[in-house]
Amino acid sequence: MSVNETSAQAPEIGTARVKRGMAEMLKGGVIMDVVTPDQAKIAEDAGAVAVMALERVPADIRKDGGVARMSDPDMVDGIIEAVSIPVMAKARIGHFVEAQVLQSLGVDYIDESEVLTPADETHHIDKWAFTVPFVCGATNLGEALRRIAEGAAMIRSKGEAGTGNVVEATRHMRQLRSDIKRLTTLDESELFLAAKNHQAPYELVKEVARTGKLPVVLFTAGGIATPADAAMMMQLGAEGVFVGSGIFKSGDPEKRAKAIVEATTHYDDADLIAKVSRNLGEAIVGINLDTLPAEQRYASRGW
Amino acid sequence: MATTADPMIGVLALQGDFREHVAALKAIGARSALVRRPDDLQAVDALIVPGGESTTMWKLATTAEMFEPVRKRIADGMPAFGTCAGMIMLADRITDAAAGQETFGGLPITVRRNAFGRQTESFEEPIAFDGIGELAGVFIRAPWVESVQDGVEVLARVTSGPAIGRIVAVRQGNLLATSFHPELTADRRVHEFFVAMVTDRGSA
Numbered sequence: 001m002s003v004n005e006t007s008a009q010a011p012e013i014g015t016a017r018v019k020r021g022m023a024e025m026l027k028g029g030v031i032m033d034v035v036t037p038d039q040a041k042i043a044e045d046a047g048a049v050a051v052m053a054l055e056r057v058p059a060d061i062r063k064d065g066g067v068a069r070m071s072d073p074d075m076v077d078g079i080i081e082a083v084s085i086p087v088m089a090k091a092r093i094g095h096f097v098e099a100q101v102l103q104s105l106g107v108d109y110i111d112e113s114e115v116l117t118p119a120d121e122t123h124h125i126d127k128w129a130f131t132v133p134f135v136c137g138a139t140n141l142g143e144a145l146r147r148i149a150e151g152a153a154m155i156r157s158k159g160e161a162g163t164g165n166v167v168e169a170t171r172h173m174r175q176l177r178s179d180i181k182r183l184t185t186l187d188e189s190e191l192f193l194a195a196k197n198h199q200a201p202y203e204l205v206k207e208v209a210r211t212g213k214l215p216v217v218l219f220t221a222g223g224i225a226t227p228a229d230a231a232m233m234m235q236l237g238a239e240g241v242f243v244g245s246g247i248f249k250s251g252d253p254e255k256r257a258k259a260i261v262e263a264t265t266h267y268d269d270a271d272l273i274a275k276v277s278r279n280l281g282e283a284i285v286g287i288n289l290d291t292l293p294a295e296q297r298y299a300s301r302g303w
Numbered sequence: 304m305a306t307t308a309d310p311m312i313g314v315l316a317l318q319g320d321f322r323e324h325v326a327a328l329k330a331i332g333a334r335s336a337l338v339r340r341p342d343d344l345q346a347v348d349a350l351i352v353p354g355g356e357s358t359t360m361w362k363l364a365t366t367a368e369m370f371e372p373v374r375k376r377i378a379d380g381m382p383a384f385g386t387c388a389g390m391i392m393l394a395d396r397i398t399d400a401a402a403g404q405e406t407f408g409g410l411p412i413t414v415r416r417n418a419f420g421r422q423t424e425s426f427e428e429p430i431a432f433d434g435i436g437e438l439a440g441v442f443i444r445a446p447w448v449e450s451v452q453d454g455v456e457v458l459a460r461v462t463s464g465p466a467i468g469r470i471v472a473v474r475q476g477n478l479l480a481t482s483f484h485p486e487l488t489a490d491r492r493v494h495e496f497f498v499a500m501v502t503d504r505g506s507a
Contacts, residue, residue: 010464018425022443024319024320025388027322044358085359086421086422265363
């Protein structure tokens with residue numbers, strides 16, 4: 001009975017390690033936006049590591065305009081019922097009650113997302129107060145570290161959701177990468193100023209300078225539409241990929257979803273990416289960023 | 304194949320926390336290699352199947368034409384160690400599987416996926432591991448072992464809470480599996496235990 005002799009200690013839930021660890025399990029995978037249980041099943045069958053349950057994909061949020069909010073709990077429940085993989089859902093920036101509701105529904109991760117209309121222009125959600133882990137968007141290192149200081153257990157580069165245009169995701173991944181690299185070249189005495197410039201907590205800046213990476217998993221998001229887009233983000237240092245409108249706004253979602261999953265795993269194998277890129281049908285039409293007015297840019301939401 | 308005195312430990316790198324396993328192996332001075340395609344598999348003496356999403360790993364193993372080769376190597380006696388999703392992949396039977404979900408198999412056990420509940424139920428708890436001692440158990444949407452056939456050694460059970468008594472670590476012959484994630488802690492004793500299993504086999 002030696003296996004039963006540990007000192008009795010109640011299991012501890014909601015620790016930073018299980019929150020950040022959950023994101024570690026998603027690495028190398030693709031998280032897909034879905035708006036119905038049927039789409040969730042297609043995503044699971046294609047090999048998605050998780051689904052993001054929402055009412056409208058970002059491309060439709062753009063088209064429809066108006067205030068975008070947390071999804072109907074019935075819709076989230078339906079998706080949780082439909083699949084065995086983790087289910088994520090979005091809350092508005094700063095809307096801690098939407099987050100409380102999503103936690104009570106049993107979602108596995110909350111995305112405090114700029115794709116929805118922000119509910120608070122000064123404060124993000126205090127994410128330490130929750131058992132469920134959070135992922136947040138960032139465009140640069142300072143923003144990422146501020147979110148981590150608030151309790152985010154995973155970061156995604158923001159990109160520009162719903163555009164089918166990867167240019168902003170590229171910009172944000174490159175920015176994060178070069179910010180991190182630069183920190184590692186500084187000596188101890190220069191880190192105080194670096195923390196001030198990044199408007200980020202000194203302890204986190206110091207940790208990044210020492211390890212050369214974020215203290216949490218880094219995914220990419222916003223405009224990924226093709227297997228080659230996903231593979232490029234992985235080569236730029238993303239540890240996994242969110243695909244929003246890019247799959248279910250395309251001509252053949254099942255085929256494209258599978259192709260993006262394979263390209264994310266074998267991101268450095270151009271022959272394979274060529275193979276899975278054949279005959280995928282229509283991609284999301286996409287928006288050129290220079291035609292997108294400043295007030296319609298989601299990446300500038302949050303700070 | 305290399306001599307098992309200094310074995311090459313493969314880490315299945317289709318999806319999940321394979322880099323953490325590589326880091327753990329490096330920390331104890333073991334040689335390691337990422338395994339993504341059949342050629343990679345030929346070059347290793349043992350295989351770690353990491354944590355991640357078991358349905359994704361199954362699909363990717365199939366499309367990468369890795370599924371049968373891995374299954375065959377394990378059936379032919381290659382030592383393997385699975386954590387969490389990796390435990391699911393090494394189990395002969397799973398309950399609560401996704402439609403059609405297959406495993407590499409090898410361990411005559413039945414594993415229940417997501418047995419402890421959803422992410423909000425994920426937890427940490429000290430675990431008494433037979434042959435190692437107390438270590439930190441990190442359970443993330445973890446499976447448990449529902450039942451074992453004769454000959455399977457139970458190495459750890461849950462010691463408190465609603466799931467008390469559930470089996471969370473097993474070994475049979477060359478195969479080792481844990482519901483929890485030693486690779487997410489700085490404690491390398493489970494990886495040392497596995498590497499010793501691999502090298503002992505060579506010297507036996």
